[in-house]
Amino acid sequence: MNDFERLALRAAISIREAMLVDPPNQELDLPQTDWNRLQRLLRQKQLAQDHEWRMAERIINTRLIFTMERLATDLRQRTRDLEQSIKSRSTPADLRLLYEELIALPNEFSEVSIDLRHGILRVVTEEITLEDITLGRFDIVYNWTSEGPGPSYDIHALDPAPSNANSDFVHPHISDGILCEGEAKSGIEAALAQGRFCDFFLIVANTLNTYNDDSAYVTLKEWYGTPCLDCGTSCSDDDLTLCSGCEDPYCHQCCDCCRNCHDSLCGSCLQSCEECSTPHCRDCLNTCNECNHDFCSHCLTDGYCEACYETLSETDPELEEEDNHYETTNPQQISTPPTPAETASP
Amino acid sequence: MKILYINNDGGGFADYISIEPETTISHFVDQRLKHGLATDYLIRVNRQPVSSDYTLQEGDRVSLTPTKIEGARGALGQSHGCRETEGDLLAPAGR
16 A cells, blocks of 8 residues: 555545534525515416506516426426435445545546645646637645535636636636536535545536536636627727727727717717718717718808808808808907007007 | 446436446447447546446446536526526517
């Protein structure tokens, strides 16, 4: 027996002792919230039927189906949990099995360590790469003395490569060291309850090696940040600007500001003045009464663009007159009459 | 003859089952994985990898562990990783 095998034997004895201790009685609670919701929805459905509110009835039916399915899944899971709990209490793990599980770990993982003092079993995964994104190695730490209500294991990134979008996440399915187990939940519970530690670590490692786009904390598409909708460059939230028009995220390079109100806008929401070509938001442009093209306020005169204004001035003397009147009354263009002092001066 | 069969897919049950003598591991896996591919599983006999023509022996421990297990889908009690679907489902009708 080598050093590791001796340590594994002592750990197996300690684990078996921990497993023999009766877990605190857990109250069996029922999914009351969903049940109450179902009853409320049924009342709503009846009301909708009585008043012949077809659209409301259709929406309520969809909600009923969703809640019923969720309740059914929840009850199935609670049934499995109860069965597992009864089974694990009635069949304490065999010491030989525990020992064999522990000494099999080095065959599956390059790094395995046992901390007898703290009751910790630890393995290190190989480097994990999901969809060409390297997430590095992970440390899976199982604590056989853990008595808390949460999971008895946690996971840490050894070569953390956190998401640029949110640096709290080092893996799409890990938050604060806790794996969102998904399909692995039942397998993990069964393996731990039966003392099959090698299976437990393999299931966790294989879950880490799998990516589920539908329920990731941060999707791999957004791992390097949110892509700018225009150029596609991934940016952190600080480097993104929300367009005031469509409210979609764009990088600073793909946004410009309206020269009048200074709102940030994407290329699609910005419009140029037909005359001077300066970018403006839709609200800050006005339509020429004649040609219906859009112009900034500086390029319109009495609601007409320069070209239309000139054309109309030639054909409409009143407009011409108005123009002359404007010219003569515009304070910027009227030269100040000389003061008596000025005229009197030699 | 009887062997211990551990299926780590789904519920992760472990049970003693009867098989025909002279059954090879590849034949056994094919029988068990009617809708799956053997390449998608980590196959161990007595916690060791074996060749596909290995003939199972009385009392062998066979475990199949999927190499791809999706985190978070259908998880209960771990809602912080799972996106709510009801809102998505009802969005078109409700808004």
